[in-house]
Amino acid sequence: MFPLLPDYALSAASSAQYALDVLGKDKCALIWQNDELGRRAKFGLDLVLSSRKKTILTDVSFDVATTDLSAQIQRVSAAGAEVVLLFGSNAHLASALRSAARISWKGTWFAPFFTADPSTYELTGDLLDGVYFSSWLLPLDADRPAIEAYRAVVPKYYPNDKLGVFGLNGWTGASLFAVAFERLLSSGKEPTRENLIAVMNTIDGVSAGAADKITFTAGDHRGTRQEVMIRAEAGKFRLVRDFSPYPQVVFDAVSK
Amino acid sequence: MSEPSTTALPADRTRRSAVRIDDRMLSIGTVLLLGLLPIWIGSFWLYSISLLLAQGIAILSVSFLIRYSGEVSIGHNFFVATGAYTIALLQNGPNVPFLGGVVVATAVSAAVGLLFAWPSRTLSGVYLSVVTLALGLCVPEVLLYWSEVTGGFEGLFVESRIVGGVASGLQQYYVALAALCIATFVAHRFRGSRLGLMILTARDHPHAAAAFGMTSGSARLSAFAVSAAIAGFGGSILGFTTSMVSPNSFIFWNSVTLLVGAVVSLYSTRIYGVVVGAAFVTLVPQLLSNYGQFILIIYGLALLGVIIVFNVTVPAIVRRVRRRRNHRV
Amino acid sequence: MLPVIWQGIVTGCLYSLGALGLVMIFKSSKMVNFAHGALAGYGAFSVHALTAGGAGWPWLAAVAAALLGAIAISVLVYGLIAELLQRAATTATIATLGIGLIAQGMILWQYGSNIFRLDLPLPHLSFSILGMALTAYDVAVLSATFLVVVALFLVIERTRLGVAFRAVSTDPFAARVCGLSISRVHLFSWVTSSMLGVIAALLIVPTTFLSSTTVTTFMLQAFAAAVIGGFDSLPGSAIGGILVGVSCNLFSFYVAPELLNTFLLTFMLASLSFFPGGILSQRLGSRV
Incomplete structure (x- = not known):
């Protein structure tokens, strides 16, 4: 988790x-x-x-x-x-x-x-x-590119969904996964569950989606710190x- | 419905006996079928039907009240909760065995029912109905307020095995079935009992009953207490079959469900009737789990439809048939 | 403590309006209408749908339409249960529970489980008297209640229909012998009650928001007001509403807001024990 x-x-x-x-x-x-x-x-x-x-x-x-x-x-x-x-x-x-x-x-x-x-x-x-x-x-109206992307993408693919904090929450979770998965791919290791977990545990001060300074280490999964x-x-x-x-x-x- | 088949007057024996055998056969058939059912069904349905049977006891308590006192309760979730929490607390605290817990739970619920109905004993039934609304609504808040005792949102665990060696699913099923048999048997036989006859006499012929020392007030109190006892009994069985009790299982909505079940079963005190009512309120939400609003509408239509058909349509047809027959003669 | 009591009086007026609707029906038909809250809620939803929720009508036009709709529904409801009433009040009561469920289901079906804002068209005004805040909303509630009570009084005391209503509620048998049309009186009380319900709903919703349960939840207090004031007494239930409003506020403030339903239950049971005929009744035990 x-x-x-x-x-x-x-x-x-x-x-x-x-x-x-x-x-x-x-x-x-x-x-x-x-x-x-x-x-x-x-x-x-x-x-x-x-x-x-x-x-x-x-x-x-x-x-x-x-x-x-x-x-x-x-x-x-x-x-x-x-x-x-x-x-x-x-x-x-x-x-x-x-x-x-x-x-x-x-x-x-x-x-x-x-x-x-x-x-x-x-x-x-x-x-x-x-x-x-x-x-x-960050607020929904912030001008960070990742949030602008969220505001642009959702109306395009899900025209019935309202923009909101819950959506941004999910967007951010998915963004973090994307960051980790890219790191895993660029490291050249097999994309297995163990390797992904290992990469996740090296996430340090990363910004993803609307969140910032996300950090995970092997023994500490308090991801959000600020x-x-x-x-x-x-x-x-x-x-x-x-x-x-x-x-x-x-x-x-x-x-x- | 407004004129249940149970009356205080002696029935016409010759005409009743034929009907009676049919009723008895249906009851025995239902019990046999339910008894053999676990042979064919998987664990999911076993659990669902166990719940259905326990729910049936609670439905019976509402039917009983309407039948014997003409009162509508939309607060019986309170007595179901009383029974369920009594047995859970007795198990978690002094470690009282299951059967002892059931007896105490039933008695406590009867006492609480008596206490609740006391202030409105001399008033017309509408007051009781309205106050049951508040009774039904206050259950979760009371349980949550005294969380240290009741275990709060998480609730309390209830032991779901009485004997070792038998799968707990089967134990839950057969305990619920046996309990429903006992409850329907008692409720049905109650009609012939001294208290039952007194209550019915007080309902139909208040002056005659008063001459025997049964005022309509005390008759209503007795009927309410017995109904609460049945509900509490059902609650303790429900706790056993779900192996836990928590506030979410005893919200006001459950009282509405019980009333819908009672109406759909035509206030039956026979096991097949109760099972039909319980099946209706168990299956409709399962089939329509994604369409909450339709559950409300279907329940509403069921209440309205059954009431109107059996109080307006059927009597109208009966009247017409009779008139025609009289013409021919 | 004074502001708490003051707020209780204002909220109590709303409970009175709700209770008056219940008592109107009880007095003529001797039954409790458990659909009162859900039907009133349906009216409030219609106003929302006709104004901000889409159609964009002026507020007054939407309210008028909702009132007309409520009247039509109450006629329909009465038509459904009229024949039940001749047999037993219990079955009619169960039937109204069914109607309430249908109304609630219709609300969920048409408007979903979302919550909406439905304000009165009032300016943001507030002034302070004797250390108590008084807002435009409070003034609106007090004056609406006053107007409704006066209008109801005039109709019941001064019109032919009102006289018939009083006759039927005192002695339905004698009224029928005198040739009064019972169903016309019943219809009058059901129609009036439905309008009272919509007015109460429109006034209660601005304190919170509109959801499929807002108005039905609030009706518990109206039921309590009717029990405490006496189901057969219009003035009793009006006073009962204010009593319930003030005592609920005091209880929430000094004891525990989470136990409000339990408090109402205890209050009702205590009132039934000590004032079985309602707070205004001298005839003890006359409610059988």
Whole structure:
């Protein structure tokens, strides 16, 4: 297994780090989906904050099937949060933004990478403007050639598929495979399973698809090691900070 | 349906006996066929049919409730879950053997059913139906909230062998079949029992029943408790046949499925009827697994269609036939 | 705590609207319409399809079309179950569950399991009174509820149909003896109920988004409101809705938002134990 999708603990930690160091806000609250996604985010956020002698201001969970998050928003608002990390689907993000607008709560939002998707804008309208996404993938609108290729190829071969983060995710995985396979072919070795695995384990700081600095070694398969920060602005997803390593404490804590 | 064949009044013996033999033959035939089935089928179908049989017990519990009290429940997944989790917890904690677990699970479900129906005992049935909606919806959230006890999303493991040396698939199958036989036998014989007769009398002739000390309120409570017990019994068997219990198996949708099965089986308490209802709700989703929306529509049409055919169309035909016969005479 | 209660009142108005639709049908037909939520959801989907979702109609025209559609469907539904009603409410109730499933399936068939945005055509306005935020949406909900309740009151109190409705709901037998057409009254209540459902759906969807389950999920609270207020009391269910809205918000805020359905269950059971006739009823145990 050579996974690219990073543990959500890492994304949550990166988000918190950005809020603390770049935005200078330290009252972080977490709204999390009560499954593996949310639990990992809580783990990562707890770890990065406690490493800096801080704690989560408050955290509230919700069930996947929940559609109304106003109770959760009331809680984080009453606790005086400046920053809210929401770890759930884009529907939950949309619902949370709406609830916040209803009670006129204004703060900074962070959401997982897969919500930095045009479909989220369709749900939220301009409420999404200003939301941050810590993402292991460059934004869909970025001008890197690999992403331009994705934007060009998909409408050509799959005219019914919408461009989106999930597509870019798959594109990136396939790109990495292509990189490894080319290396294998140019090395002149037999294209066997063992040899491919050996080549994959030499991937070091490679950029593929929309991801960057991918590294695998024989004993360490935490492929993704850096994330960018994306901000939703006027219907687009803009890169506000380039690839930067994950907070070390959390990176050490996630399993290899 | 609205006038189930079970009434409190003594039936016309001479006319009933012929029908009765047919019913009994059909039941015995079904049991024999199901008993021999594992000879011909592979392990996938063996497992599917084991589930179907366990599901049948839960369907029977819904039919039973409609038959004996005229109430509709769309929250019976709660009692199925109660039975399933009781047996799982008893096995994982104090290591209670299977049969003991089944007995306790049945008793606990009956008690929970009684507790639930208590506040609405004197109210009209609609209140009970509406409250079962909330009952059905709260199952997964309760199970997830107390994850330390219930094992959360992953759920709990249930031992699926009672005796050594026999393949667990076969054990699951025959336990489910035996359980369904017991459940249908009890539910069917219940009609002739003292409590059954009292409940039916209270339903059809409330004043007469009250004279015997059975108010319609207590009759409804009893019917609900017995129905919950059957559901819990089915749940414990379901846990055994799937060898695990998790919140996803007890969502509100399962209650809808049970009701559809009960209606399609025409609220039957006979094993062949129950098997037909269970087969419908097991096979339709399997055949249409890629077309979720059609499952909803087919279930809806089944509810509506069966209800209308048996309450409107059939009585209309019967009336017409009778009228014609009277003319001729 | 005040903002929590305030939000609860606004949401509670929506539950009241949902509950009023259920109670209208119950009062005349003595049955519960379990298809109420799914049919209302279907109306909301039609509005979406006619406006942003493709046809691009003006919002008001789409709403009018959806209301007409809802009326047509409710007539059809009533036609299907009218004969069942004469026999037993239980079978009619099961039939409405079937209709609800069909409506839900039709939504999935036509619109898929995607989620959509369906807002009211309102400006982004918000002002603050006594430390509580008040948005254009809140104002819209409160005024729509007020208008609906007043209109309903006028129709029931002042029109011939309203008088007949009251007569049938108090004593159907006497009403029939007096020569009132029961099915006309039934039709009136089903049609009104379906319109109330669509209005409630259009108002509830903007708080989250439109999906095949949004409106049916929300209807649980409406059912709870009707149970707590009394299924045979229009004012009771309106007050019940607000009670449910406020208490749900308080429970989610102070206890656990994940246990909302369980809370509603407990609330309903407690209410049935202590106020078996609904919160406004003096006649204890009269709901048999």
